[in-house]
Amino acid sequence: MAARQPDHPALKIPRGRTRAGDIDYLTLTFVELDAEVSAWAARITAAGVKTDDRVLVMVRQGLPLIAAAFALFKIGAVPIVIDPGMGLKSFLTCVERTQPRALLGIPLARVISRVFRQKFRSVQIRIPASPNPTARLSASVSQLSTLNSQLVNRNAADLAAILFTSGSTGAPKGVCYEHGMFEAQVRLIRATYGIQPGEVDLPMLPIFALFNPALGMTTIVPEIDPARPAAVDPAKIVQAIRQENVTNSFGSPTLWNKIADHCLAHDITLPSLRRVLSAGAPVPETLWENSRRFLTHGQLHSPYGATEALPIASVCSAEIIPRSAAINAPAKSPSVSASSVSASSAPSPSTQFRSVADTSQSPFSQETRPAFHPSPFTPHSSNAPSGGACVGRPLPGIDVRIIAITDAPITTIADARELRPGEIGEIIVRGPAVTKTYDALPEATAAAKITGDHGAFWHRMGDCGYFDPLGRLWFCGRKVERVLTEKGPLFTEPVEQIFRSHPQIARCALIGLDVPGKQLPALVIQPRAKLSASAKSALARELRSLAAAHATTAGIARFYFHKAFPVDVRHNAKIHRLTLAKWAAKNPSHEILSSA
Incomplete structure (x- = not known):
């Protein structure tokens, strides 16, 4: 994109407010971002990182993440990206398992690597990165001709990156991405959503910003804490x-x-x-x-x-x-021979x-x-x-x-x-x-x-x-969250839909009590506001009536109150239902009774 639209804005990072109250951005064009990538590639190479080396990336979202990731792609190294909010124990387990040879990180990251030296024992190289999301390496455009010669050609089947799952229903796992898979993703995203070069994107998940240079979109870094x-x-x-x-x-x-x-x-x-x-x-x-x-x-x-x-x-x-409208104009259903x-x-x-x-x-x-x-x-x-x-x-x-x-x-x-x-x-x-x-x-x-x-x-x-x-x-x-009762399985989404639109419910979760095959279905409720004992009792009666009105939920008779659901850090949307099931089993007093 640096050649196709060199002077078009590639990245905007917030750095405060103007006197008029507008957001003040540091703006980099595509050619300036390319210069940053080349400067990072030169620094990483000078530190001793080689093709196929694994590099743990622990930098701020925005310019540091995009420039560092593309610099690693450029020299043929493999970035490892782990969610910062998954918890220290899980994070250290992920580091130890992936065996990075180098760490590219802010000062706090480098301190962590020395405090937990055993978990980071594979790390031989530590490359400093500024904690300032607007900090630049100040590579001049005149350096590009020299630095571009360092580009390492990679095959579609070569390992490109290791990205970790959120771990919402189990331990986080490192997913091995090949270069051809990233290219296929870019093609699918561009074709599916009709994205055109010159568009402006505000990604509220930092890793998604990495697609934008390939799509020709300007990235607006949001004012959001990825860990919260x-x-x-x-x-x-x-x-x-x-x-x-x-x-x-x-x-x-x-x-x-x-x-x-x-x-x-x-x-x-x-x-x-x-x-x-x-x-x-x-x-x-x-x-x-x-x-x-x-x-x-x-x-x-x-x-x-x-x-x-x-x-x-x-x-x-x-x-x-x-x-x-759908009922007034029903669609004709074609036959489908198999699933x-x-x-x-x-x-x-x-x-x-x-x-x-x-x-x-x-x-x-x-x-x-x-x-x-x-x-x-x-x-x-x-x-x-x-x-x-x-x-x-x-x-x-x-x-x-x-x-x-x-x-x-x-x-x-x-x-x-x-x-x-x-x-x-x-x-x-x-x-x-x-x-x-x-x-x-x-x-x-x-x-x-x-x-x-x-x-x-x-x-x-x-x-x-x-x-x-x-x-x-x-x-x-x-699949792991389905409830296996004596009468058959219950699935979370069809059940929770019945209760989710109740005006007093912020979140709800189907859980199973007892052993699979003999589980008793129960529903955990996170109310929108703090409820009195009488309000909880009234809510329980309404939910029981609602459950009894549908064949799918007729067997649900237990309802638990929880003030704040455990959810994943990445999206703040995936409910940890297995955690709630353990909590309910240990806290029977939190069951909502129909009378108080």
Whole structure:
């Protein structure tokens, strides 16, 4: 991009406010960013880092992260990126397992590496980085011709980076990315969302900023603490979007709920935004609806994927239409012969959604259809996901199948039983953006990968879901979090949808008490406000009545009160349900009783 649009802004980092109250940015053009990358490449090479060396990157978001990461790509080294907020114990375990030869970090990072010397014993080189997110190495443009000669050509199958999962349902794992996988991701993202060079992006997950130089987008670094994203001030995000005419932004549903509430409370619209990408957890119905009010010239999109495979599918607010309109103009359902769908076999994206919550039109029997009815608290609900969250159709080149659920490893695809549309099973995927291995975790790799035909492989997403007759994929929850009762399994998303729109509930989580196969289903509630004993009792009665009204939830009789759910640091959206289950088992006094 430095050659195509050298003088176009590549990166803007906030450094305070002007006297007029505007955000004051340090701005780098693409040619200036390229100079920074080259300067970092020279410094890293001079420190002794070589091709294929693993380098742990512990720097600030924005200029340091982008420049350092691309410098490592340039010299053929392998950046290791670990979430800063996962907790010290998990972080040190990740460092020890990945065996980095070098550490590129701020002063605090280098201190940590010496205090916990045993965990960092593989580190032979320590490269200093400034804690100031606007600090530059001041490489002059005249140096580029010399430094560019150091570019190391890499093959598509060469290891490019190790990125860690959030660890929301287990220990964080290092995912091995090849250069060809990154290239496939860029192609998919550009084609799926129609991103054009010259657009302006505000990514509320720092790692997503690394796509922007390849996409030709200007990166606006948000005023957000990556270790505490829930503490974001939505007013600052809104100011940045409006001031810089941001066209694209990524953030979790939790973050965008805060921004949406702020916009609606202050009658603010964001006309420059063409698209908002929200992932990390299912997008709630309220956000789908509210997005139409502040995204006056854009759409809310929900991409589906994981650190191991992204993007897999996507759905947008234009496809999730109001329920009344969907029923008045129902879409024709094409036949689908099997629960294996790719973009080439899926119906046209212009096909409208209809409300599967209208059971008279449901294509599924009561035994296979995920039961759900609109909550009485939203009598005119939009076309909310029915028995799960719709995540759209598979993207071009991505194959998705639904197979029978098992917790055991699956060696070959011939050992997996494929399910029919409407049957909830395990989601598996394959494609050019799907990773092949975890780093130094052969057992985890064996458990998550399935050998396919002709040397291909499938990745087990760890999620449960199903296909509908229109070829759309529906997410029903994490496999490890399903509740195994004597009457069969319960899946988190279809159950929680029934309760989520209650006005007093901020979050809710389905959990299982006792051993799998004999688990008692229970619901943990995080209320929007502090409740008195009598209010808790009244809430319990309402929830029990709501549960009894639906076949899916009729067996839920236990409700627990929790003031603040444990969630992942990366998105502040993934609920740690297994942690809540352990908490509920140890704290029976927190069960909400129907009388107080």
